[in-house]
Each structure stands twice: as C-alpha cells, then as structure tokens.
Amino acid sequence: MAAPGLPRPCRCEGVVTGNEPLGPGLLRLSVRLPLEPGFVPGQFAMLNLPAGRAWTFGRPLSILDWLAGEVSFLYRVVGRGTGELAGLKPGAAVTFLGPLGTPFPLDLGGRKAVLVAGGVGLPPLFAWRKQRPQDVAAAYFGARDQEDAPWPLLDSGWRVGLEDLGPSARGGARQGLVTDLLEEDFPADGTRDDCTVLACGPWPMLEAVHRQARRRGWPCWLSLEEHMGCGYGACKGCVVPVADGPDAWRPATCCQDGPVFDAAHLAWPQLERT
Ligand SMILES: Cc1cc2nc3c(=O)[nH]c(=O)nc-3n(C[C@H](O)[C@H](O)[C@H](O)COP(=O)(O)OP(=O)(O)OC[C@H]3O[C@@H](n4cnc5c(N)ncnc54)[C@H](O)[C@@H]3O)c2cc1C
Ligand code: FES
Numbered sequence: 001m002a003a004p005g006l007p008r009p010c011r012c013e014g015v016v017t018g019n020e021p022l023g024p025g026l027l028r029l030s031v032r033l034p035l036e037p038g039f040v041p042g043q044f045a046m047l048n049l050p051a052g053r054a055w056t057f058g059r060p061l062s063i064l065d066w067l068a069g070e071v072s073f074l075y076r077v078v079g080r081g082t083g084e085l086a087g088l089k090p091g092a093a094v095t096f097l098g099p100l101g102t103p104f105p106l107d108l109g110g111r112k113a114v115l116v117a118g119g120v121g122l123p124p125l126f127a128w129r130k131q132r133p134q135d136v137a138a139a140y141f142g143a144r145d146q147e148d149a150p151w152p153l154l155d156s157g158w159r160v161g162l163e164d165l166g167p168s169a170r171g172g173a174r175q176g177l178v179t180d181l182l183e184e185d186f187p188a189d190g191t192r193d194d195c196t197v198l199a200c201g202p203w204p205m206l207e208a209v210h211r212q213a214r215r216r217g218w219p220c221w222l223s224l225e226e227h228m229g230c231g232y233g234a235c236k237g238c239v240v241p242v243a244d245g246p247d248a249w250r251p252a253t254c255c256q257d258g259p260v261f262d263a264a265h266l267a268w269p270q271l272e273r274t
Contacts, residue, residue: 007037009098009232013050016092017070019085022150025077026120027086029061031094032070038099039063040106041127042200042223042260045071045098046231047085054095055081060228060255062123062200063099064153065130071096074150076120100231104128104198104221104260111196111219112137114186116178116209118201119143124223124260125200126153133157137195138185142178142205146170159185179208188215197221207272210263220263226254241270 014031021027031047046058059081061073077086088094104124113136115125122141129136139157143149145164154160154171165175174181178201186192197213199206200223213220229237238254242265249267252258 003102006043006103007039007099009100010035010037011095011097014071014094014096016088016090016094018072018090019088022074022152023147025086026074026148026150027077028064028072028074028150028152029085029088030070030072031096033096034069036066036069039066039071039127040099040103041131042103042124043099043101044231044259045073045096045100046228047073048095048097049084050093050095057229058095058097058231059085060100060225060231062121062223062259064123064126071098074120074123074126074153097231101255101259102257102261104223106132108135108196108219111194114182114195114197114218115139116182116197116199116201116205117141118178118199118205119148121199121201121205121223121225122150122153123200125198128198129157137192138182140178140181142201146173149173177208178205179212182209182212186216188212190216193217199223200225213263221260222263222266223260224254224258226259228255231255241267243267 014033018030044060044062048054048058064072117125141158142161160173161176161178161181195218197220199209206222226238229235233256239251240254241249242252244250
C-alpha cells in the first residue's frame, strides 16, 4: 500500500541493462522494467534474484534515477547479496519491488535545501537535486578517499570532502569531512536561517549534521539505513525509535514510516544507545 500522494509500488521482473563499476566495489546498476510508477527521492526498492535463485529477503537500495522505463541504483559490494548483484550481466533478470518507503519532502515551504550525502548515501540526494535544482543552496558529498567517490555522478555542483585526499585533488575535492565544508559555507551566526538539511549517509555523519542543523535552527530530514527484511512493514525487523511525548518513545518502521524521518521526531536518547 502506498501512502497518499506517493506512487503505488509494483512487484515485477526487470532486465539488467548495465552494471558498470564506478570505483573499486562501487557500481551503478540499471534495470529495464515493464512498469514505471515513478518515485520520490528517498524511496527505495527491494531487489532480488529471480525465483529459484532468490534470497529469503531482497536487498534495499535507494533509487538513483528512473528515466524512460529504466531505473538505476548506486551500490557498494559489502556481502553476499550485493556481491551477487555485482556479478549480473546485461540481459540478466532481477525482481524489483518498489518504490517503497517515505521519501524526503520535495516542498520545503520556501526554504533552501542543504544536501549532505556520505558514500552510497548519495542516491536520494542526487535524485532530489535533479528534481529540484532551483531549491538547492548547497550540495555536499563526502567519502573516505578518491576511490570511494562515484565521480561520474558528481558534477561541479557538488562540493566534495575526502577524509584522505591523496596526491591529486580530483573534481575540486577538499581534504576533510562534509561537516567541515558545511561549517565553512554556513557559519552558525544566524545569517542563513532559511535552509533545511536533507542528509543520507553513515550514522556518525547524520548525528553531526543534525547537531549542525540544530545550532542553525534549520529543519533536518535524515534517511536512515536500518537492516531490513520484508521492506513493507510486515516483519518489524527494521525498528526505529521515534519520540512519543516528552519522555516517551514508540517503535516506527524504517521501511514504511521511513527511511526518511524528520530529525525532530526521532527519539535521540534511544537511537544513541543502539
Ligand atoms: C532504505 C535503504 C536504502 C539503502 N540504499 C543503499 C544504496 O543506495 N546503496 C548501497 O550500496 N546500499 C544501500 N543500502 C544498504 C544495503 O541495503 C546493504 O548494504 C545490503 O542490503 C547488504 O546486503 P549484502 O547481502 O551484500 O550484505 P550482508 O551480507 O547482508 O551484510 C554485509 C555487511 O553489510 C552490513 N549491512 C547489511 N545491511 C545493511 C544496511 N541496511 N545498512 C548498513 N549496513 C548493512 C552488514 O551489517 C554486514 O556488515 C540501503 C539500505 C536501506 C535500508
Ligand atoms: S523490513 Fe519488514 S517491517 Fe521493515
């Protein structure tokens, strides 16, 4: 079931049209589908191999782009599922369930977006910037080093921070964390109070970005990447604690209530303990 205003998810078989390496263990997968319900940035799909070779649960990947019947993903090989995805050649079949989940807001009520992406957290923010270029105040991408960055996706509109810059500063990249770049561009002196942060990436980055947003009085939306089973609210394997009154919290599902959450609604004491 899709939430009101969101595209209705479909389950179908697709055909791989491309699976190109963008760096060591970093690939862009393109899949042709028979249906195109569309997506809102921040939504994801559960990908699986076809019947007979299917894993018990699909693997969640954020939608990077969806154009003329072809949906694409950016992913890092970390284990069995992504390893098997990396072995798929053009013409191979995959099963697709999506688009799923609660996305980033597209209407920021006149505020400008500060996009912060870490590693394979790029897809939702790449898609947001593509759909709403006029509403972006700044876009940051951070990674460990040059090899960790999907350069073909990073045009000059992205400010790139690398923890280890190495000998050459490719694409104008800077040594440092994305949060250092944000601090530099938007000092917390109250001069820019008209922004909203949208972020996806590793947990320490999300925590740091959230603190920066709070200091500036900016709304902040975070995409969380919990481990998932079903992907659509049935297994309760992806619980995220959300605030439910001043000192109380309740479990929400990352796959349906998220993956994008208003940071103000998260139960931070419980999240920081996990
Ligand atoms: C909503 C959502 C969107 C995502 N989007 C992307 C994306 O666009 N690109 C991408 O590369 N990855 C994305 N991920 C993470 C991706 O789903 C996992 O890396 C993948 O499922 C791992 O499967 P595996 O079988 O290869 O690894 P496994 O063998 O299952 O695990 C290998 C390692 O990866 C870790 N891992 C597994 N699942 C996750 C997870 N959900 N988050 C963090 N670590 C995990 C495990 O703890 C283990 O250390 C997303 C996850 C979620 C929940
Ligand atoms: S993954 Fe099953 S409820 Fe979220």
